[in-house]
Amino acid sequence: MSATLDVIGVGDVDLDIFIRVPHRPGPDEKVVATEVHRCPGGMVGNVVVALSAFGTTCGVIAVVGNDADGQDVRTNLQAWGVRLDGLHTHPNAPTFMCIVLIASDAEKSLILTPTDAFWPTTTDVTAELLSTARHVHTTTDRPEVAYATLTMAHSLGLSTSLDLEVGKFASSTVGWDDLVSQTDVLFTNGRSAQVVTGMGDTKEAAAALQTRGPRSVAVTCGAAGAVLCDQHGTLVAPAQPAMVVDTTGAGDRFAAALLHAWLRGWPVTDQLHFALEHAAHAVTGVGSQAGLPQENRRL
Secondary structure, three states: OOOOEEEEEEOOOEEEEEEEOOOOOOOOOOOOOOEEEEEEEOHHHHHHHHHHHHOOOEEEEEEEEOOHHHHHHHHHHHHOOOEEEEEEEEOOOOEOEEEEEEOOOOOEEEEEEOOOEOOOOOOOOOHHHHOOEEEEEEEOOOHHHHHHHHHHHHHOOOEEEEEEOOHHHOOOOOOHHHHHHOOOEEEEEHHHHHHHHOOOOHHHHHHHHHOOOOOEEEEEOHHHOEEEEEOOEEEEEOOOOOOOOOOOOHHHHHHHHHHHHHHOOOOHHHHHHHHHHHHHHHOOOOOOOOOOOOOOOOO
16 A cells, blocks of 8 residues: 555544642642643644644544544544544443643643553554555554554654653663664653663763664753754754643644654754744643644644
């Protein structure tokens, strides 16, 4: 099958519940919410939607439940023109959900609700589906599926990107180097870069990761900005100013914007500037898909 898409994302799509509270509740404490929002999300869902908003054609290999939340997620992806050949519906499990508490400082606390409708399996990720795109993007939430996806993509001649987030795997023995070696564009955050490399300096960690296989490594550092390293050197840039409402999804937006620029062969300085610009847009509203350009939305 010939490639008809720019990018296919493999991983999570979900429905997020955003609850704004005056402060994070302590033990046995009740707080009163001031806002509640339901918004489509998921790390991979956020990236393919943002890419589509930028004009990059996308598909997805993912799973939702056979419920109203799953239909809302499907409808949102369709509205952005994301191709859904690889979106499976689990007959029994509810759609994966993430509850996001937003405190007065606009920082977030996340509560994940486990479900079997969270990630596709290795059997869901087929060569036929991957071959519909020229690039594959995934994350490390299911390392074994991510590794199988990346290696299959390279065997098919596709380029790859990976969002590496140590998170819940910090104390486990995940083969990070195996995943990194199969990645062309690596996205990660400062803490994850330091855990994987054992280096305390973010620039040094980015450079070390780049020698392990990727052509480009981007490390986000929150309000401090980001580091971008490739074979030509390392760039560091500060975050762009923004009126921060909710920081959820800023890293996903950064990854989507940089990938959009990388696929088009933009100079690395332009890649980093574009990514930081759109990460700043992402924090100006509630939800992981806030602040997107609307020109390519179909519904």
